[in-house]
Amino acid sequence: MAKPENLYQCQTSNCGYLYNPEKGDKKGKIKKGTIFEKLPKEWKCPVCGAGKKMLKPLG
Numbered sequence: 001m002a003k004p005e006n007l008y009q010c011q012t013s014n015c016g017y018l019y020n021p022e023k024g025d026k027k028g029k030i031k032k033g034t035i036f037e038k039l040p041k042e043w044k045c046p047v048c049g050a051g052k053k054m055l056k057p058l059g
């Protein structure tokens with residue numbers, strides 16, 4: 001299980017997308033095991049398109 005501090009949740013209203021490093025992001029071509037900090041700067045939430053700074057750690 002990923003630790004809560006490694007899970008990042010999108011903070012925009014009505015989104016709630018959770019980035020789980022164990023799953024990566026298929027849509028954004030992010031491999032499994034990629035921690036949030038290692039995501040490219042231009043990465044966007046696959047659900048609402050928000051930038052990285054809109055996601056905050058759960059833990």
Ligand SMILES: [Zn+2]
Binds near residue numbers: 012050
């Ligand atoms: Zn989002």
